[in-house]
Amino acid sequence: MPDPSTPLRAGQDQTAFSRVCPSCGRRVPRSVGTCRCGAALTNADPETAAVPAVADRRTSPVAVLALVAVVLIGAGYWLFMRPQAPQAAAATIPATADAPAATSDGAAGPPTSPEARAWDAAAKAAIVGPAVPATTDARPQPGPESPAATIEEMVQRVMPAVVLVQTTSGRGSGFYVRHDTVITNVHVVQNDGYVTLRKSDGSTASARVETRAPAFDIAVLKVAQPSVSQAVVPMGSAQSLKAGQEIVVIGSALGTLQNTVSRGIVSALRTSGGATLVQTDAATNPGNSGGPMLDRNGAVVGITTMGYRGAEGLNFGVAIEHARDLLEGRLVDLGTQSGLSNIQSAARGSESDRRLQQGEEQFRGGVEQLAQGAAHIDEGWRRFRAQCYTSPIAGNYNREWFVVMVPKALPANAAAGCVAYYQTLEGNIREFHNLMRRVIGDARRANVLPGTIRDALRANRLDFEWER
Numbered sequence: 388m389p390d391p392s393t394p395l396r397a398g399q400d401q402t403a404f405s406r407v408c409p410s411c412g413r414r415v416p417r418s419v420g421t422c423r424c425g426a427a428l429t430n431a432d433p434e435t436a437a438v439p440a441v442a443d444r445r446t447s448p449v450a451v452l453a454l455v456a457v458v459l460i461g462a463g464y465w466l467f468m469r470p471q472a473p474q475a476a477a478a479t480i481p482a483t484a485d486a487p488a489a490t491s492d493g494a495a496g497p498p499t500s501p502e503a504r505a506w507d508a509a510a511k512a513a514i515v516g517p518a519v520p521a522t523t524d525a526r527p528q529p530g531p532e533s534p535a536a537t538i539e540e541m542v543q544r545v546m547p548a549v550v551l552v553q554t555t556s557g558r559g560s561g562f563y564v565r566h567d568t569v570i571t572n573v574h575v576v577q578n579d580g581y582v583t584l585r586k587s588d589g590s591t592a593s594a595r596v597e598t599r600a601p602a603f604d605i606a607v608l609k610v611a612q613p614s615v616s617q618a619v620v621p622m623g624s625a626q627s628l629k630a631g632q633e634i635v636v637i638g639s640a641l642g643t644l645q646n647t648v649s650r651g652i653v654s655a656l657r658t659s660g661g662a663t664l665v666q667t668d669a670a671t672n673p674g675n676s677g678g679p680m681l682d683r684n685g686a687v688v689g690i691t692t693m694g695y696r697g698a699e700g701l702n703f704g705v706a707i708e709h710a711r712d713l714l715e716g717r718l719v720d721l722g723t724q725s726g727l728s729n730i731q732s733a734a735r736g737s738e739s740d741r742r743l744q745q746g747e748e749q750f751r752g753g754v755e756q757l758a759q760g761a762a763h764i765d766e767g768w769r770r771f772r773a774q775c776y777t778s779p780i781a782g783n784y785n786r787e788w789f790v791v792m793v794p795k796a797l798p799a800n801a802a803a804g805c806v807a808y809y810q811t812l813e814g815n816i817r818e819f820h821n822l823m824r825r826v827i828g829d830a831r832r833a834n835v836l837p838g839t840i841r842d843a844l845r846a847n848r849l850d851f852e853w854e855r
Contacts, residue, residue: 541685542635542648547618549646551585551639552576552608552677555822556829557752560638560678562620562687567613570710571677572692573599573606574745582608587646602722603662603709604692606677620679623686625665625706628653636669636704638678638691641748643755647675651700662709665689668700673748680704693745746833751843753826758847760819764788767812775805785848791816792851823853 405414410426421427536544548563552571559575561584569584576582576596584592594608610617628634632653640647651669658664665680671691680689689704712718768788778798780790790796791813802809830840844850 536685538635538650538683541681541683542637545618545620545637545679545681545685546587546646548620549587549637549678551645553583553585553752553756554579555753555756556826557749558639558643558674558755559676559748559752560674560691561608562637562677562679563617564619564622564687564710564714566615566617566619567610568714569594569608569610570690571606571608572604572690573601574604574692575677576606576608577749584608584610585645598713598721600709600713600718600721602660602720603705603713603718605690605705605710605713607710607713620681621686622707622711623682623684623688625656625663625688625708628656628665628682628688630655633683634665634667634669634688635681635683636667636671636675636678636691636702637681638671638675640672641674641751643674643751647672654700656706657703663706664692665704665706667702667704669702670700671702673744674752676745676748743834746830746835747839749833750826750830750835750840753829754843754847754849757819757823757826758849760822761786761847761849764812764815764819767815771805771809771812775803775809776801785850788812788816789851792820820853823849823851827853 405416406428407413408415408422408424408426408428411422411424413422413424415422415428419428550561550563550569552559552561552569552575554576556577556579557575559571561569561571561575563569576599580596582594582596584594586592593611595611596606597609598607600606630653634651634653636649636651637646639645649670651667654666654668656663657666665688667680667689669680675691676693678691679687680691682688687707689706690710691702691704693703709718713721765786765788768786772787776797778801780787780797782790782793782796784790827840841850
């Protein structure tokens, strides 16, 4: 409170030190309780109540010192306690942006401001490079996807699973879908109960014809002594094929050129007798029947079943879905005859041409297989001639043992001393004779030309009057 005796300076607000007497209008110092007129002055005076008290404007020296101290402490904290740039050798990245920084002794330091954290991150990036996300898997992470295999690589992978199927009536193709299961055509195995499989490495295996589905021309073979390491062809889907898509066909062309590869495109998907067929322009020949049609990834999408002679690029395979249904027990109606005969050209002679082609295919395959059997009989006959009957043989034959099939061509005592051996040899020759007559008879019923029959027999040293 100012001293009332102190004179007011010019410009100083007088209302702060005096008040007006409500009775006589004189200005009376605030320290005086009674005016000269005798009126008592109270705090309820309206004028004085409307004027707020004004604090002393002089600044305390203690307050000034406290303010200076606060400023100095803040400046010292910023200079000495602010986060320092990390060293390259010990640079680490905080687990979270809000985690307190670690001090040099490992204790958590005070939290930093967003500006300080941004500066800290920039310094770390400059020293140790960009942050690498942590991973719990120590194994190398996979790189870019490998490029798709080439046609050559795909074929080499599939080739060990494709086989030549040898029967008593011809040759065709087949392929492993399981280590003990081979798929081929019904028209390849015909009525045989057992067939021989020849692999690409030259080894052979015996297989039993387990199931026939004539409506789809599919036969399932079970291998007698399967190998768990046998290569197989994965089954794909013909339904996903599109016209123009690339396709690869593997089979034993002409029944002798094993594992021949040809390539073409999908011409269309057709339906015949309830069967879905893949039409392709890929080259196929007699002997390809039963072989796989493969997509670009090496999955089988069809089973080669037929083509048309004189109609270039017109070949068909039955969709692999039918074989899958057969293997998994969903195909119940197997049919008694092929349901594929609805697919044919407009020309009347197309079906007869197809039958002729299949007849020639089966005849050549049958003759070649019988030629192998004839070679075994040759060996037995040489032993007989060396140890049992050494006299000259009348007549001229492609193979000398053909004489056994000519009545009275051998003397009655020819087997003296070797009766049991001769009876076994003669039985094999008679069975061979019956098989040859059947193969030739089937060829003639299929309208195979006589010249074609004659040439095939001569080429295999089997020329003889088999119908006698």
